[in-house]
Amino acid sequence: MKALKFPLVTLVIIVALAGVTAWFVAGDPISQSKWDKVRVGMTKEQVLEILGEPDSYDGPDQIEYSRFLNVGWVEFFFDERNILIEKNDESAFVSLR
Numbered sequence: 001m002k003a004l005k006f007p008l009v010t011l012v013i014i015v016a017l018a019g020v021t022a023w024f025v026a027g028d029p030i031s032q033s034k035w036d037k038v039r040v041g042m043t044k045e046q047v048l049e050i051l052g053e054p055d056s057y058d059g060p061d062q063i064e065y066s067r068f069l070n071v072g073w074v075e076f077f078f079d080e081r082n083i084l085i086e087k088n089d090e091s092a093f094v095s096l097r
Contacts, residue, residue, distance in 0.1 A: 030065050030074055035089070044082040 030051055037050050054063035058075070066073035077086040
């Protein structure tokens with residue numbers, strides 16, 4: 001019985017680590033609750049306060065959040081006054097639906 005314990009514990013650890021790694025690498029870039037808090041009409045400062053620093057700035061009027069190896073991303077568009085005018089989840093984030 002002792003001989004079975006070590007391989008079983010090792011297998012459980014490997015499976016758990018694989019799950020955490022998969023989420024970190026390919027999971028949603030922001031949580032559903034953070035997505036829901038961001039509203040059109042907010043300032044860029046308010047959005048950044050909720051979401052933190054973005055992964056990229058695509059010019060002065062767009063910020064993006066993404067995950068390595070995930071084909072999708074979320075992006076936020078601002079007008080010339082830095083007011084949020086649109087948010088888009090690129091359809092890649094099933095959990096954001």
